[in-house]
Amino acid sequence: MNDRSTIFVIGAGPSGLAAAWRLREAxxxxxxxxxxxxxxxxxLSVRRDGFLMEAGTTILPEAYDSVMGLVRDIGMTNDLVPANSLMGFMRGNELHLMRSNRLIxxxxxxxxxxxxxxxxxxxLALDSFRLRKLLSYEDLSIAADYDVETPEDYCRRRGLDGELYDYLIEPTVRGGAGVPGDVISVVEFFFLWQKVLGTRLFAFRDGYSSFPQRLADKLSDVRLNTRVHTVVEDDDGVTITYEDARGVHTETGAGAIVSSMGNEVPDLVPQLDPDRADFLRQLNYTSTMSINLALNRVPDCTASFIVVPRPVSEGLFAIILEHNKVPGRAPDGKGLVSLFMMNQWAVDHMEASDDEVIADALREAEKALPGLGTDIEFTRVNRWYPVLVYSHxxxxxxxxRFHAARDLNSRIHLAGSYNSSGNVNTATTAGERAARELLTALRRG
Incomplete structure (x- = not known):
C-alpha cells in the first residue's frame, strides 16, 4: 500500500485500538x-468447561472514564454489569471487609x-484531597512536585507508619502495582487509592477480551502476526517497514501512532529525539503471574477482591474471587479464583514448571482461603512481562520533560500506559490523545 491518506497504528492493545477508533471516527x-x-x-479472557477466566487484567473501575466513554461510543453499554465491590483486607488470619467505593x-x-x-x-484523607486534581490518567507528570518519596517514606514522615501502613496503605500499592511500597513513587499510591481501588467496580459480561475485540471488529484493517521494524517520517508522510508470513514489506502513509512498550519505541522510531529516546530506554517494567483456579465448590468468602499484605505473604498480592465479582463466571455451585503474584516472586518463578508455580502459590493463597488446593478442577498459569513501569x-x-519535548507537528505520535500510572484506562487515554494530536498535526501540514 502506498496511500498518503492512510494512518498506521502499531500495537492492538487498548491504547492502539483506542487511537485507531478515534482516527476512524474522524x-x-x-x-x-x-x-x-x-x-x-x-x-485476555479464556473460556473452558463453563468457566470464564481473566488471564490478564481483571479490574474495571467506574473511574476509568476513557474506557467507559469508548464502551458507550462503540455500543457496549449493555455488555457492562455491576461487580461486587467488596474488598477484603487481611490481618493475620482475619479478613476485614470494605467497599472499594467507600474506602476512607x-x-x-x-x-x-x-x-x-x-x-x-x-x-491520609486530607493529603488525598489536596492531590485529587493532579492525578491525571493522561499525564501524571502534573503531580511531579509530589514525586519525591516512596509511600513508605511518606508514611514515616506523616506518622502513618505501623499498622496503617502495613495493613491498608502498602496493601493498596501491592494490589495495584504488584511491588512493595518502598520502591515506587508516593504519587502512584495516591493514584491507585483514588483512581483505581477507590471506586465502584464493573465487568464485561463476556469477559474483558470482548472490549478490544469489539473495537477491532469495527476497524477495516487489523493485521495480526505482523511485526513492525521501523517507522520513518519524511516531508510527505511516513514510511513503515514490517514483516509477516509473506516476508518484509514497505508501505507509505500520512502518519503513524506507535503504541508499544516504551522501551521498544526508540528502535521502532529511529528519528526520535535523543533525550526522549533515552527516557524510554531507561524505563523498567514489572513482571507478574496470574493463576486461574477452577474450583468444584464455592469458597466461604463474600469478597470479590482480597488484598494480601506483606506480613501475611511476600509473594501473593491479591486474590480475585471471580464468581463473587460478577455472575456467570463459573457453573452453578462452583468457584473461580485468580491469584496475582508480586513482581519479584514472578521473576523468581518465571522459568519454573506450572506444577511448581501452582504448588508455591497455593501455599500463600491458603493463608487467606484455607483448603483451597483440595477443590481444584483445573488450573491455568499466565506469565506476564512486561506489565507496568516501575515508577521510582x-x-x-x-x-x-519527556512530554514537554515532544514535537506536536510530527507525523509520528506515541501512545502507551507509561504516560501515567499503568492501567487499561491510562493506555486508552494515551491512545485517544495521540490520535487527537496527530489529527491536529496533519491538519496543520
Missing part, C-alpha cells in the same frame, strides 16, 4: 499492526485498624 483510513495472534494486549469511610469503621490509626486516616521516585519529573 474519517481516516487506518491500518493496525499487531505482532501477537490476537488483539487486546494484557486483556469504611477504613474509619473497620476492626482492621486500631482507634489511633483510624484517627490518623484523617491525614523522580520518574514523573522526567516524564514531564
Amino acid at each position: 474519517g481516516r483510513d487506518v491500518v493496525v499492526f499487531e505482532s501477537r495472534d490476537r488483539v487486546g494486549g494484557q486483556l 469511610f469504611d477504613a474509619a469503621r473497620t476492626k482492621l485498624l486500631s482507634l489511633r490509626s483510624k484517627i490518623e486516616v484523617a491525614k 521516585p523522580g520518574l514523573y519529573k522526567k516524564l514531564g
Whole structure:
C-alpha cells in the first residue's frame, strides 16, 4: 500500500485500538499492526468447561472514564454489569471487609485498624484531597512536585507508619502495582487509592477480551502476526517497514501512532529525539503471574477482591474471587479464583514448571482461603512481562520533560500506559490523545 491518506497504528492493545477508533471516527483510513495472534494486549479472557477466566487484567473501575466513554461510543453499554465491590483486607488470619467505593469511610469503621490509626486516616484523607486534581490518567507528570518519596517514606514522615501502613496503605500499592511500597513513587499510591481501588467496580459480561475485540471488529484493517521494524517520517508522510508470513514489506502513509512498550519505541522510531529516546530506554517494567483456579465448590468468602499484605505473604498480592465479582463466571455451585503474584516472586518463578508455580502459590493463597488446593478442577498459569513501569521516585519529573519535548507537528505520535500510572484506562487515554494530536498535526501540514 502506498496511500498518503492512510494512518498506521502499531500495537492492538487498548491504547492502539483506542487511537485507531478515534482516527476512524474522524474519517481516516487506518491500518493496525499487531505482532501477537490476537488483539487486546494484557486483556485476555479464556473460556473452558463453563468457566470464564481473566488471564490478564481483571479490574474495571467506574473511574476509568476513557474506557467507559469508548464502551458507550462503540455500543457496549449493555455488555457492562455491576461487580461486587467488596474488598477484603487481611490481618493475620482475619479478613476485614470494605467497599472499594467507600474506602476512607469504611477504613474509619473497620476492626482492621486500631482507634489511633483510624484517627490518623484523617491525614491520609486530607493529603488525598489536596492531590485529587493532579492525578491525571493522561499525564501524571502534573503531580511531579509530589514525586519525591516512596509511600513508605511518606508514611514515616506523616506518622502513618505501623499498622496503617502495613495493613491498608502498602496493601493498596501491592494490589495495584504488584511491588512493595518502598520502591515506587508516593504519587502512584495516591493514584491507585483514588483512581483505581477507590471506586465502584464493573465487568464485561463476556469477559474483558470482548472490549478490544469489539473495537477491532469495527476497524477495516487489523493485521495480526505482523511485526513492525521501523517507522520513518519524511516531508510527505511516513514510511513503515514490517514483516509477516509473506516476508518484509514497505508501505507509505500520512502518519503513524506507535503504541508499544516504551522501551521498544526508540528502535521502532529511529528519528526520535535523543533525550526522549533515552527516557524510554531507561524505563523498567514489572513482571507478574496470574493463576486461574477452577474450583468444584464455592469458597466461604463474600469478597470479590482480597488484598494480601506483606506480613501475611511476600509473594501473593491479591486474590480475585471471580464468581463473587460478577455472575456467570463459573457453573452453578462452583468457584473461580485468580491469584496475582508480586513482581519479584514472578521473576523468581518465571522459568519454573506450572506444577511448581501452582504448588508455591497455593501455599500463600491458603493463608487467606484455607483448603483451597483440595477443590481444584483445573488450573491455568499466565506469565506476564512486561506489565507496568516501575515508577521510582523522580520518574514523573522526567516524564514531564519527556512530554514537554515532544514535537506536536510530527507525523509520528506515541501512545502507551507509561504516560501515567499503568492501567487499561491510562493506555486508552494515551491512545485517544495521540490520535487527537496527530489529527491536529496533519491538519496543520
